[in-house]
Every structure is written in structure tokens, then in C-alpha cells.
Amino acid sequence: MKTILILIIFFCNYLPFINNGYCQNLINQNIGNYYDNIVSESSLPLYNGKFYNDIYKTKSDTIHPFLKKDFISGSVTYENQFYQNVNIKFDIYKDNLLINPKNKSNVFTLILDKSKVENFNFLNKTFINIDYKKYSNSKSFSGFFEYIPIQNNFELLVKYNKENEKVIFNEKLIDEFYYSQNFYIVVDNKIHKFNSKKDAIEIFKKNKSDINTFYRKNKYKEKNNPVMFKIELLNLLKSNSK
Known part of the structure; x- marks a missing residue:
């Protein structure tokens, strides 16, 4: 790992045709891997979270409080440190990020x-x-959002949610979860609700006709x-605003 890192740094510094941004990302990733290999996993800040206890009783495995039920490999920036190849699960009911340390049973789950x-x-x-974004009204919001930049003009934010309800099934009290999404966009550094056609027209008043047509043609x-x-x-609105 150390030899690979040295070679990457050498080629990035001395071969002018290699993209600098690509090189920096490659160096950051390999430094993270090298660091993780040197320091034992249990001593890394990422793996010092609270234990997660799954308290929910449901009638099938398809009903759960997560965005996806299984752990999936991903990356996390935690306490300004970048970690990759992390087993991740996103609890969208409690809005918590869960991780499963490598070589551990899925029962061994931590809440970051x-x-x-x-x-x-x-x-x-x-x-x-x-909380890490400096939008003018970001203090009115909290938690994790999917972040989708739309070229240079807009930023689409998606809030994933699940609501919990206790129901009776086979004479037992169980949990049901109901999935939903809420949409927001950032315009001029301010977050706006973007769930409905009415929301879109309120933000883009000059494009009312385009918005009505788009909604009518894309109901499915x-x-x-x-x-x-x-x-x-948003791509349509961006192109029509030029």
C-alpha cells in the first residue's frame, strides 16, 4: 500500500498531462486506505459510535425503517476524516447513519x-x-439530505422519510413504516420547498407555462x-432561463 501511494504521488507531480483534480482525489483515497491499514479499526473515531438495537417487530423483512435494508459499501466524511469502503445503512425513520465494522456480524451495528x-x-x-452547509436559511432545517447539483445554477435536496405506526397483526402489536420524500431546491443560497407544481411556479413565476406543460406531459x-x-x-427551467 505504501509503495502504491508513493508511485501515485510521483506520477501526479511529474507527469503534466495527468488531471490535477483526479490526482488529488486518488491521493486522498489512498492516504485514507494507508492510514486505515496502519491504525487498528477499533481505534478510529468512526468506529466509536453507540450500539444500535433493532427494537422493531414487523410482519416481513421488507418492512423496515431503512432506505435499504442491507448494509452497502460506501464512504463517509467523519470528523474531517474521509473513510471509504465502509458498510453503511441509513435509518431514514430516525435520520441516523449506521455502520457495520469490517469482519463483524451484521448484528454488530453502530450509530454515528x-x-x-x-x-x-x-x-x-x-x-x-x-448543518455543514452555509445556506441563508439552513438553520430552519436539520439532518441528512441527498444532494444533487444541477450544473451551476440549482441544487436539488431530497429528504427521505419513513413514518412509524403500531398496528395489530395476528393478535400481536407490530410496526409498519410508510415511505415518503420531500424535495427542496437551493436558489441564490436559500432553500425553497419544491414538492408540488405550485411550489415550482411560486419560485419560477416567469416559467409558469413551461412548468404546467411539463407536469401535464410527465405524470407517469x-x-x-x-x-x-x-x-x-430543473434542467428544463435552467435551459429556458438562458
């Missing part, structure tokens, strides 16, 4: 201190802790893939 998580990546998604996508629906709407 949310205030120390700057961002994390998994499922090909980037999530930010809104709005229902079945709302994230892509919002991305395509």
Missing part, C-alpha cells in the same frame, strides 16, 4: 454521531448534513420516479 458526519456516499447517491414519471422528474424539470 450525526453532528460529526459531514457527508456520506452510497447507492450512487451523495448525502450531506445540512412524476409518480414513479419523482427524483428524475425533478431533475429534468
Whole structure:
């Protein structure tokens, strides 16, 4: 690992045709891996969280408080330190990030201190802790949001939620979870609600006709893939505002 890191640094410094941004990301990742190999996992700040106790009783494995039930490999920036190849699970009911240390049973799960998580990546998604962003009204919001930049003009934020309800099933009290998403966009460094057509028209008054047409033609996508629906709407608004 040390030899690989030295070679990467050498090539990045002495071969002018290599992209500097790409090199810096590669160096950061390999430094993180080298550091993790030197320091025992149990002593890293990332692995000093509280133990997670799954207290929910559901009628099937498909019902749970997570974005995805299984642990999935991803990366986390925690206390200004970047970690990759981390087993991640996102509890969207409690808005907590859970990790499973390597070579441990899935029963061994830790809850990270949310205030120390700057961002994390998994499922090909980037999530930010809104407390680390300096939006003009960010203090009115809290927790983790999926972060989707729309070129240079807009930033789409997606808040994933699950609500819990106790129900009777086979004469037993069990948990049901109901999934939802809330959308926001950042315009001029301010967060705006972006759930409905009314919200979009309120922000982009000059584009009312375009918004009405887009909603009318894309009802299926709005229902079945709302994230892509919002991305395509914002790309349309961006191109029409030129």
C-alpha cells in the first residue's frame, strides 16, 4: 500500500498531462486506505459510535425503517476524516447513519454521531448534513439530505422519510413504516420547498407555462420516479432561463 501511494504521488507531480483534480482525489483515497491499514479499526473515531438495537417487530423483512435494508459499501466524511469502503445503512425513520465494522456480524451495528458526519456516499447517491452547509436559511432545517447539483445554477435536496405506526397483526402489536420524500431546491443560497407544481411556479413565476406543460406531459414519471422528474424539470427551467 505504501509503495502504491508513493508511485501515485510521483506520477501526479511529474507527469503534466495527468488531471490535477483526479490526482488529488486518488491521493486522498489512498492516504485514507494507508492510514486505515496502519491504525487498528477499533481505534478510529468512526468506529466509536453507540450500539444500535433493532427494537422493531414487523410482519416481513421488507418492512423496515431503512432506505435499504442491507448494509452497502460506501464512504463517509467523519470528523474531517474521509473513510471509504465502509458498510453503511441509513435509518431514514430516525435520520441516523449506521455502520457495520469490517469482519463483524451484521448484528454488530453502530450509530454515528450525526453532528460529526459531514457527508456520506452510497447507492450512487451523495448525502450531506445540512448543518455543514452555509445556506441563508439552513438553520430552519436539520439532518441528512441527498444532494444533487444541477450544473451551476440549482441544487436539488431530497429528504427521505419513513413514518412509524403500531398496528395489530395476528393478535400481536407490530410496526409498519410508510415511505415518503420531500424535495427542496437551493436558489441564490436559500432553500425553497419544491414538492408540488405550485411550489415550482411560486419560485419560477416567469416559467409558469413551461412548468404546467411539463407536469401535464410527465405524470407517469412524476409518480414513479419523482427524483428524475425533478431533475429534468430543473434542467428544463435552467435551459429556458438562458
